[in-house]
Amino acid sequence: MKKSLDRYLLQPGVYYLQGSQACIEGAIVAGCRVYGGYPITPATEVMEHAALRLPQVGGRFIQMEDEIASACVLIGATWAGAKAMTATSSPGFSLMQEAISYAIMAETPLVIVNVQRPGPGQGYITASQEDVMQARWGHHGEGSIIALAPASVQEMFELTIEAFNLSEQWRTPVLVMAEEPVAHMRERLVIPPKDDIKIVNRKKPQDVGITPENYLPRSHDIMAPMANWGEGYNVNHVGLVHLEDGNVTKYSPRMHYECISRLQQKIEGNVNKIARVETEFTEGCEHLVVCYGAVSRSSIEAVKEAREERGIEIGFLKLVTLWPFPEAKLREIVGEVDTIFVPEMNLGMMKHPITESLRDRCRRVVSIPSLGILHSPEYILSKIYEELK
Amino acid sequence: MNIYKRLEIRIAGFGGQGVVTVGKILGTAFTVFEGKNSVNSQSYGPESRGGACKSEVIVSDGEINYPHVRRADIFIALSQLALDTYISDLKEGGILIVDPNSVKNVPERRKYDVYEVSTTEIAHKVGGVKFQNCVALGALYPFIKDLIKETSLRKAISESVPANTLKVNMTAFERGKRYIKEHYVIEEN
Numbered sequence: 001m002k003k004s005l006d007r008y009l010l011q012p013g014v015y016y017l018q019g020s021q022a023c024i025e026g027a028i029v030a031g032c033r034v035y036g037g038y039p040i041t042p043a044t045e046v047m048e049h050a051a052l053r054l055p056q057v058g059g060r061f062i063q064m065e066d067e068i069a070s071a072c073v074l075i076g077a078t079w080a081g082a083k084a085m086t087a088t089s090s091p092g093f094s095l096m097q098e099a100i101s102y103a104i105m106a107e108t109p110l111v112i113v114n115v116q117r118p119g120p121g122q123g124y125i126t127a128s129q130e131d132v133m134q135a136r137w138g139h140h141g142e143g144s145i146i147a148l149a150p151a152s153v154q155e156m157f158e159l160t161i162e163a164f165n166l167s168e169q170w171r172t173p174v175l176v177m178a179e180e181p182v183a184h185m186r187e188r189l190v191i192p193p194k195d196d197i198k199i200v201n202r203k204k205p206q207d208v209g210i211t212p213e214n215y216l217p218r219s220h221d222i223m224a225p226m227a228n229w230g231e232g233y234n235v236n237h238v239g240l241v242h243l244e245d246g247n248v249t250k251y252s253p254r255m256h257y258e259c260i261s262r263l264q265q266k267i268e269g270n271v272n273k274i275a276r277v278e279t280e281f282t283e284g285c286e287h288l289v290v291c292y293g294a295v296s297r298s299s300i301e302a303v304k305e306a307r308e309e310r311g312i313e314i315g316f317l318k319l320v321t322l323w324p325f326p327e328a329k330l331r332e333i334v335g336e337v338d339t340i341f342v343p344e345m346n347l348g349m350m351k352h353p354i355t356e357s358l359r360d361r362c363r364r365v366v367s368i369p370s371l372g373i374l375h376s377p378e379y380i381l382s383k384i385y386e387e388l389k
Numbered sequence: 390m391n392i393y394k395r396l397e398i399r400i401a402g403f404g405g406q407g408v409v410t411v412g413k414i415l416g417t418a419f420t421v422f423e424g425k426n427s428v429n430s431q432s433y434g435p436e437s438r439g440g441a442c443k444s445e446v447i448v449s450d451g452e453i454n455y456p457h458v459r460r461a462d463i464f465i466a467l468s469q470l471a472l473d474t475y476i477s478d479l480k481e482g483g484i485l486i487v488d489p490n491s492v493k494n495v496p497e498r499r500k501y502d503v504y505e506v507s508t509t510e511i512a513h514k515v516g517g518v519k520f521q522n523c524v525a526l527g528a529l530y531p532f533i534k535d536l537i538k539e540t541s542l543r544k545a546i547s548e549s550v551p552a553n554t555l556k557v558n559m560t561a562f563e564r565g566k567r568y569i570k571e572h573y574v575i576e577e578n
Contacts (some may be wrong), residue, residue: 004436014420014421015421016413016416016417016420016421016429130400140555181430181456181457184430184431185428185430185456186412186413186416186417186428186429186430187416187420187427187428187429187453187456188420188426188427276398294456297454297455297456298455300454301454341512367563374456376455376457376459377454377455378459
C-alpha cells in the first residue's frame with residue numbers, strides 16, 4: 001500500500017509553486033497525514049492544496065464546521081498517532097486559541113499555519129503581521145509557544161517541515177506565521193533528495209524500553225515519551241494542572257508550580273536549540289534593521305541600497321523564529337549600535353521584545369509600520385534616510 | 390534587449406481575462422525551463438471580479454528579494470481601468486502593450502514605447518475571448534525573446550492550460566507574436 005502511494009510524493013527537483021502549495025508539500029514530507037480545516041481568505045489556497053494532496057498520499061482531509069473544530073480535530077488525530085495540521089487566517093486563529101491552550105497543557109504536537117490578515121474584526125484580506133503577539137499571548141494561561149516566520153516559497157516548505165519536527169520533538173503546538181505575499185506568490189521551490197531532509201518523530205515509550213506498567217504520561221523529565229491511544233499504555237491527559245501520572249487528584253500549589261514551570265522551561269530553557277536568526281552586514285554595523293517574514297525581503301533591498309547609495313553602515317537581522325524570542329542570540333550578534341529599525345506590517349509589535357532585549361545596546365528603536373500592504377524597499381529606505389539625516 | 394539584473398513585467402486587466410495565468414506561465418517558463426529566478430504575484434482584493442486585476446512577474450539571473458514591481462519595464466494593459474490604475478509604475482521609455490479596443494486613452498503616451506495589439510479581436514478569430522491572454526503573451530514574446538526561448542514558453546503554456554484548449558492557446562500565442570512582427574519593427578539591442 002505504502003509503496004504504491006510513493007509516486008504521489010513530490011520528487012526531488014525544481015518546481016514553480018505558490019507558497020501555500022509549498023507549505024502542504026512540506027507538511028506531507030514531514031509526515032502529516034491529517035488536515036482538518038475551514039476556509040478563509042487568504043489561507044484558503046493552503047486548504048485547497050491539502051484537499052487535493054492529502055488523499056493522494058493516504059492521508060485524511062476533513063472540512064470541519066468551523067475553526068474551533070478544525071483545531072480540536074488535530075488534538076484527537078495526534079493522540080491517535082498521526083501528524084496533523086490546519087491553516088487559517090487571523091479571525092480563525094482567534095477561534096483556535098482555546099485548543100492551542102489545551103494542546104500546550106496536554107503536550108500535544110500539532111501545526112497551525114496562520115496566513116495573517118489585517119484586523120481587528122474582519123479587518124481586510126491583504127498582508128499583515130498583526131498576529132505575532134497573539135501567537136505568543138493569545139491563548140489563556142502560561143505556557144510558551146513556538147512560532148516561525150517564513151519569507152519565501154522555499155521557506156514555506158522548509159519551515160513547515162521544521163514546524164512538525166519541533167512540535168514532535170518538544171511535544172507542543174507550533175505556529176507558522178505566514179503572510180499573504182508569501183502564501184500567494186509563486187517562486188522556485190527546490191525539493192531536495194529525501195535523505196537530505198531531517199524528519200523528527202515523537203519519542204514513544206516502547207522505543208525507549210518503558211513498559212505500560214512503568215509509564216508516566218507526564219514525567220517531570222523535560223520530555224516525556226508520548227504513547228498513542230490504543231497501544232496498551234495508560235494515556236491519561238487532561239487540560240487541568242496534573243501530576244506525573246496525568247491526574248489532578250492530589251492538588252497542591254507545589255505540583256501546580258512544577259507542572260507549569262516545566263511547560264514553560266521546556267521551550268524557554270531550550271531557546272538556543274529552537275530559535276534561529278539570519279544576518280547580513282551585522283559585524284561592526286552602526287545601525288540595524290530587525291525584521292521577519294515577507295518584510296525581510298523588502299528590508300534586505302533597502303539595507304543594500306542604503307549601504308551602496310549613502311555608505312550607511314547598516315546591518316540586517318531576520319528573525320526566522322519569533323517565539324521563543326531569541327534574546328540571547330540577538331545579544332550575541334548585536335554589539336553597540338545607534339538606531340535599530342523595525343519594519344513590520346503592524347503598528348509595532350515585535351518592536352517590544354526587540355527593545356527589551358537590546359535597550360542597553362542601542363540609542364533608540366524606531367518602528368516602521370505598514371498596514372495592509374508589504375513595505376516597498378523605497379518606503380523603508382525613506383524612513384531610514386529621514387531618521388538618519 | 391539587454392540581460393536584466395531585474396526585469397519587471399506587469400499584466401493587468403479585468404478579473405477573468407486570464408492575467409493570473411499569463412503570470413504563472415511566464416514564471417514557470419523562466420524558472421523551470423530557463424533556470425532563472427522569477428517571482429509571480431497577483432493583486433488580491435474583494436474587487437477581483439470585474440475590478441482591476443493584475444499579475445506581476447519579476448525575473449532575474451540573481452536573487453529576487455522584493456517580490457513586487459518597483460518600476461515596471463513592460464506593462465500589458467487589457468482594460469482602461471487597469472491602465473489608469475497601474476501606468477504610474479511603468480518606467481519612462483518602458484514598453485506598453487495595450488488593446489486599442491478597450492484602452493482608448495493613454496495619458497502621456499510619448500513617455501512610453503506604446504504598441505497596440507487588438508488582443509480581443511485576434512482571440513475571437515482563433516476561438517473566443519478566453520484566449521486573449523495567450524494572444525497578449527504572444528505579443529509580449531518579441532520583447533523578451535533574448536531572455537527566453539520560445540520552446541520554454543510553449544512548454545509552460547502546455548503545463549498551465551487545460552489539455553483540450555492547448556491547440557487553440559498555441560494558435561493564440563502564435564497570432565499575437567505574428568501581429569507584433571507584422572506591424573512593428575523591434576529594434577535589436
